[in-house]
Amino acid sequence: xxxxxxxxxxxxxxxxxxxxxxxxxxxxxxxxxxxxxxxxxxxxxxxxxxxxxxxxxxxxxxxxxxxxxxxxxxxxxxxxxxxxxxxxxxxxxxxxxxxxxxxxxxxxxxxxxxxxxxxxxxxxxxxxxxxxxxxxxxxxxxxxxxxxxxxxxxxxxxxxxxxxxxxxxxxxxxxxxxxxxxxxxxxxxxxxxxxxxxxxxxxxxxxxxxxxxxxxxxxxxxxxxxxxxxxxxxxxxxxxxxxxxxxxxxxxxxxxxxxxxxxxxxxxxxxxxxxxxxxxxxxxx
Amino acid sequence: xxxxxxxxxxxxxxxxxxxxxxxxxxxxxxxxxxxxxxxxxxxxxxxxxxxxxxxxxxxxxxxxxxxxxxxxxxxxxxxxxxxxxxxxxxxxxxxxxxxxxxxxxxxxxxxxxxxxxxxxxxxxxxxxxxxxxxxxxxxxxxxxxxxxxxxxxxxxxxxxxxxxxxxxxxxxxxxxxxxxxxxxxxxxxxxxxxxxxxxxxxxxxxxxxxxxxxxxxxxxxxxxxxxxxxxxxxxxxxxxxxxxxxxxxxxxxxxxxx
Numbered sequence: 001x002x003x004x005x006x007x008x009x010x011x012x013x014x015x016x017x018x019x020x021x022x023x024x025x026x027x028x029x030x031x032x033x034x035x036x037x038x039x040x041x042x043x044x045x046x047x048x049x050x051x052x053x054x055x056x057x058x059x060x061x062x063x064x065x066x067x068x069x070x071x072x073x074x075x076x077x078x079x080x081x082x083x084x085x086x087x088x089x090x091x092x093x094x095x096x097x098x099x100x101x102x103x104x105x106x107x108x109x110x111x112x113x114x115x116x117x118x119x120x121x122x123x124x125x126x127x128x129x130x131x132x133x134x135x136x137x138x139x140x141x142x143x144x145x146x147x148x149x150x151x152x153x154x155x156x157x158x159x160x161x162x163x164x165x166x167x168x169x170x171x172x173x174x175x176x177x178x179x180x181x182x183x184x185x186x187x188x189x190x191x192x193x194x195x196x197x198x199x200x201x202x203x204x205x206x207x208x209x210x211x212x213x214x215x216x217x218x219x220x221x222x223x224x225x226x227x228x229x230x231x232x233x234x235x236x237x238x239x240x241x242x243x244x245x246x247x248x249x250x251x252x253x254x255x256x257x258x259x260x261x262x263x264x265x266x267x268x269x270x271x272x273x274x275x276x277x278x279x280x281x282x283x284x285x
Numbered sequence: 286x287x288x289x290x291x292x293x294x295x296x297x298x299x300x301x302x303x304x305x306x307x308x309x310x311x312x313x314x315x316x317x318x319x320x321x322x323x324x325x326x327x328x329x330x331x332x333x334x335x336x337x338x339x340x341x342x343x344x345x346x347x348x349x350x351x352x353x354x355x356x357x358x359x360x361x362x363x364x365x366x367x368x369x370x371x372x373x374x375x376x377x378x379x380x381x382x383x384x385x386x387x388x389x390x391x392x393x394x395x396x397x398x399x400x401x402x403x404x405x406x407x408x409x410x411x412x413x414x415x416x417x418x419x420x421x422x423x424x425x426x427x428x429x430x431x432x433x434x435x436x437x438x439x440x441x442x443x444x445x446x447x448x449x450x451x452x453x454x455x456x457x458x459x460x461x462x463x464x465x466x467x468x469x470x471x472x473x474x475x476x477x478x479x480x481x482x483x484x485x486x487x488x489x490x491x492x493x494x495x496x497x498x499x500x501x502x503x504x505x506x507x508x509x510x511x512x513x514x515x516x517x518x519x520x521x522x523x524x525x526x527x528x529x530x531x532x533x534x535x536x537x538x539x540x541x542x543x
Binding site for chain 2: 005008009010012013014015016017019020022023025026027028030031034044084085088092095096097099100102103104105106107108109110111112113114115118119121122126127128131159160163190197198211212213216217219220221222223227240241244250253254257263
């Protein structure tokens with residue numbers, strides 16, 4: 001029995017593509033269709049209405065804007081920090097570089113909920129961060145806004161996303177070849193000039209991957225704002241979850257979810273364009 | 286000047302390490318401390334909270350469910366992911382990159398959206414929620430890890446030895462079992478362990494697709510929502526040890542270094 005190579009490839013891909021189709025593509029397409037439906041007597045009823053989107057634009061635009069700003073802050077801090085760490089690992093190879101890399105890899109897949117509640121414990125008035133700052137004599141009284149605030153959400157999600165952002169950037173930095181760096185150094189370029197004109201432009205792609213992930217996951221998170229954000233920090237994920245679970249209004253929740261994804265897409269396209277402009281290689285001029 | 290810069294980088298590295306690890310270290314630390322509020326001073330060392338956890342019938346139920354889900358998801362991800370990675374390794378890079386971009390989409394999007402899409406789909410089909418709905422829901426975001434890692438190894442695979450085996454008359458299955466598998470086995474096991482760690486730690490997708498049941502992460506969520514339960518640190522530590530331990534073994538086997 002001999003199968004043609006093309007058929008053999010097709011058969012090999014079948015299980016994975018079936019799982020993808022049945023449990024990702026199909027449910028996502030169905031959820032998109034549901035955004036045009038409505039709820040009648042607590043039941044999903046097929047329809048073709050844009051009223052869910054109209055309600056989303058009427059009621060949730062503020063929450064969406066707030067969420068995008070927080071996610072943007074998280075993505076910027078995470079990407080910058082991850083670049084600095086990757087730079088340390090790649091070019092400084094100091095004592096801590098390899099330990100940091102190992103820690104990032106080991107904690108990448110573990111403890112989403114544990115990390116969030118650990119920060120909840122650490123940032124509270126009795127928490128270890130305030131205790132440390134008091135013992136160091138930096139503050140007299142516990143800082144009350146560390147927990148149940150947007151700052152707590154930012155700290156927690158930067159911590160969670162950091163390993164995910166570090167790995168693509170490090171891969172990008174490893175692809176930067178040594179020769180142009182040495183040439184620039186021999187010609188008297190300062191380290192920051194080399195970084196700006198040679199290193200950063202060459203890892204544009206991986207910077208964008210890291211930024212995208214560090215933006216998208218926080219933009220749709222609802223657990224972190226729920227646990228450490230306090231009553232003032234409602235992000236769009238909280239509203240989506242509440243629409244589905246609390247108010248049993250799947251069509252409106254779905255419309256809000258897709259509007260959020262679309263808004264995130266627009267932010268990412270803009271970020272990609274800006275990054276391209278800012279990091280155009282300078283040596284051609 | 287150079288020494289000063291190096292000292293600044295070392296200080297930065299130390300600060301990053303403290304930032305990354307201190308939350309996890311503190312959870313384990315307080316799981317072994319007498320102070321029920323998990324604040325300083327910690328009091329003496331004790332295994333009391335682990336005892337409380339092990340006396341809780343819910344813990345054993347959650348552990349059983351987590352074990353069933355994690356093992357099933359690991360097995361199916363390994364088979365589906367490896368078959369796909371091998372098929373992609375024999376395709377052109379254009380097709381391979383396209384399929385990989387598509388199939389990794391579920392790990393790029395916020396899990397809440399996929400969780401709600403799955404929950405809405407299951408409820409419209411009238412499917413009863415339980416472990417049988419959790420397992421396929423996990424596969425969609427665990428198989429990309431297997432595909433990515435195994436494909437990366439297969440891309441550098443020396444296909445000449447496969448051709449030699451075929452010229453000598455070996456069938457496809459014999460070639461896989463005696464030539465390909467021995468070479469990729471560590472990578473395969475490592476990639477499967479990564480998929481299992483991701484599955485074991487998942488909270489959001491599980492929460493929306495399990496119905497009334499419980500896994501270890503959804504049990505943590507339940508404890509967080511009730512009044513202070515100090516054994517949560519013991520449970521959190523066990524989840525951390527399981528996922529980090531699995532990841533470390535996986536890293537060793539796959540020689541993955543970022």
